[in-house]
Amino acid sequence: MNRRNGFTLIEMLVALAIFALAALALLRMEGASISRTADLDRRLVVEVTARNLAAEWLSDPVPPALGEDSGVVENAGRRFAWSRRVDAPEAFPGTIRILMAVREVGQPSGGVSFELIRTAPR
16 A cells, blocks of 8 residues: 655645635735725715814804805815805795715715705894
């Protein structure tokens, strides 16, 4: 009887190929995870900026004027473009509706939009 010690070359190549495929899948997953984390960070800062603007417009004693307006605000060292449209909905007398959109300057997508309702000026 001839005793075999160890693995054959074919067995080693198959094991190495399986390990290489697993390593490539893990590297690809790590890249996707890093990309998603950066995207979530960007979206979080955009949403926080939009909520800050909304809180400012809702708590200001003088409501924003009817019509459209836009501007740029800085938050966390980044610049954000905002736009708003204010109208008086007929369905809710005594209120104004604020439609707002915020996005990071230089980013064509990834912005947020809100619709706010507050009491109208007297």
